Amino acid sequence: MAPGEANTATAGAPARRRRVLLFPLPYQGHINPMFQLAGLLHARGFAVTVFHARFNAPDPSRHPAYGFVPVPDGLPAGTPETVAATMEHILAVNTSCEAPFRERLAALLAAPGARDEVACLVADAHLLALVRVARRLGVPTLVLRTGSAACFRNFLANPVLCEKGYLPVGAESQLDAPVRELLPYRVRDLMGANSRSRHEHELMCELLSRAVEAVRSSAGFVLNTFDALEADDLAATRRDLAGVPVFDVGPLHKLSPASSSSLLQQDRSCLHWLDAQAPASVLYISFGSLASMSGEDLAEAAWGVANSGQPFLWALRPGLARGAALPDGFAAATGGRGLVVGWAPQEEVLAHGAVGGFWTHGGWNSAMEGACGGVPMLCRPCFGDQMGNARHVEHVWRAGIALDGGVLERGAVEAAVRRLMRGEEGEGMRGRARELRSRAAAAVADGGSSRLCVDKLVNHILWL
Numbered sequence: 045m046a047p048g049e050a051n052t053a054t055a056g057a058p059a060r061r062r063r064v065l066l067f068p069l070p071y072q073g074h075i076n077p078m079f080q081l082a083g084l085l086h087a088r089g090f091a092v093t094v095f096h097a098r099f100n101a102p103d104p105s106r107h108p109a110y111g112f113v114p115v116p117d118g119l120p121a122g123t124p125e126t127v128a129a130t131m132e133h134i135l136a137v138n139t140s141c142e143a144p145f146r147e148r149l150a151a152l153l154a155a156p157g158a159r160d161e162v163a164c165l166v167a168d169a170h171l172l173a174l175v176r177v178a179r180r181l182g183v184p185t186l187v188l189r190t191g192s193a194a195c196f197r198n199f200l201a202n203p204v205l206c207e208k209g210y211l212p213v214g215a216e217s218q219l220d221a222p223v224r225e226l227l228p229y230r231v232r233d234l235m236g237a238n239s240r241s242r243h244e245h246e247l248m249c250e251l252l253s254r255a256v257e258a259v260r261s262s263a264g265f266v267l268n269t270f271d272a273l274e275a276d277d278l279a280a281t282r283r284d285l286a287g288v289p290v291f292d293v294g295p296l297h298k299l300s301p302a303s304s305s306s307l308l309q310q311d312r313s314c315l316h317w318l319d320a321q322a323p324a325s326v327l328y329i330s331f332g333s334l335a336s337m338s339g340e341d342l343a344e345a346a347w348g349v350a351n352s353g354q355p356f357l358w359a360l361r362p363g364l365a366r367g368a369a370l371p372d373g374f375a376a377a378t379g380g381r382g383l384v385v386g387w388a389p390q391e392e393v394l395a396h397g398a399v400g401g402f403w404t405h406g407g408w409n410s411a412m413e414g415a416c417g418g419v420p421m422l423c424r425p426c427f428g429d430q431m432g433n434a435r436h437v438e439h440v441w442r443a444g445i446a447l448d449g450g451v452l453e454r455g456a457v458e459a460a461v462r463r464l465m466r467g468e469e470g471e472g473m474r475g476r477a478r479e480l481r482s483r484a485a486a487a488v489a490d491g492g493s494s495r496l497c498v499d500k501l502v503n504h505i506l507w508l
């Protein structure tokens with residue numbers, strides 16, 4: 045028996061089922077938390093089998109203890125480039141994986157002893173079709189949502205928000221109106237506030253309602269957040285989901301053995317570069333795995349950073365600016381105080397003492413990793429939950445600045461970097477970010493809220 049494993053095989057009682065099946069949505073920001081959850085459950089004595097699309101497939105050799113079942117998806121290789129294409133892609137993953145997943149799951153369940161071994165499927169909230177397949181084959185389901193509790197409340201409230209006329213947004217002038225049903229969100233912070241057509245609006249509504257159905261029809265809901273960060277939103281989610289147990293087990297990357305689920309090769313040399321920098325002096329810049337920006341925005345971002353005079357580490361993902369490169373003269377202007385890499389070991393970078401600020405797109409994993417690193421954030425949200433996350437960083441956590449809306453302008457970037465990294469205001473944000481780090485550490489320590497939720501989750505799965 046693995047250390048920490050709950051022993052439920054008491055005399056006379058039936059042995060409990062101990063294999064967990066997982067199906068991540070095949071994007072980096074969804075794969076990471078799913079593999080962190082896998083690590084957590086594996087460390088508690090569960091066997092793990094990962095079903096996965098061929099698109100962005102994980103590398104089984106990095107997880108020798110797990111079983112892997114590839115599910116053909118027939119999807120084109122490239123990452124979707126627009127918000128609408130991303131939403132269509134999510135729906136296409138559902139449609140194209142449904143039949144092959146049914147076949148493979150049925151085959152797995154037909155193996156001798158499998159029915160007595162498989163406890164449940166944990167699927168990403170965006171994989172309703174696969175949740176339904178599992179249930180029809182008699183496998184209980186749990187759902188992992190990789191965003192915040194506040195964001196899931198936005199999912200739940202979406203029909204009412206549309207009914208009340210907040211969405212689709214009719215005019216620019218509505219963007220700053222408060223959303224009374226979901227404070228402190230303003231209209232601009234809502235999922236789908238930046239939909240550019242009726243088609244995009246309808247796609248968003250469909251995605252959100254499918255995710256809500258996946259959660260409501262499942263035997264449990266796992267969220268990568270923690271009580272001291274989102275107590276009110278978690279309480280409201282529990283009220284709204286009466287009957288579906290909610291497990292706030294985050295920050296997952298602090299509880300689970302280091303995940304090696306990165307799809308891109310992480311350039312670890314930047315950690316040595318950071319070792320040589322002064323404490324809290326470096327601005328780390330990364331816009332996550334999906335967000336993109338125009339060549340003009342990239343140039344404005346670059347000159348803003350250059351003109352701020354701040355040391356920086358930039359994880360400039362290939363494809364971020366659709367082929368555009370950093371402007372001519374940028375390297376010479378920043379020589380010696382900046383490092384640009386393609387992809388960084390982000391969790392470690394944000395935990396490094398030399399990093400004093402994080403310019404992020406505000407993806408939830410990044411926001412959690414920034415909070416756990418005790419690092420204040422400059423958020424430039426692009427789509428989806430990122431606007432709401434930026435609102436929380438600035439307005440609720442008061443641990444950063446939101447740089448949202450409109451085109452990027454180098455003067456505004458320079459001023460925001462200075463506010464974040466220097467002076468009293470920066471110190472205040474840094475202090476509150478460090479407070480978040482302490483709360484996250486308490487949540488994952490022995491007896492902490494997330495630890496207790498993991499115990500409950502383990503027990504829940506064993507008794508499904």
Ligand code: UDX
Binds near residue numbers: 073330333359411
């Ligand atoms: C998107 C959404 O924005 C996010 O809110 C949702 O929950 C998942 O999908 P993404 O754009 O990928 O996610 O951003 P984020 O959630 O921040 O995840 C990015 C992940 O990639 C993080 O775990 C981060 O550590 C990792 N990363 C990023 C690296 O390992 N190296 C890098 O250089 C940059």
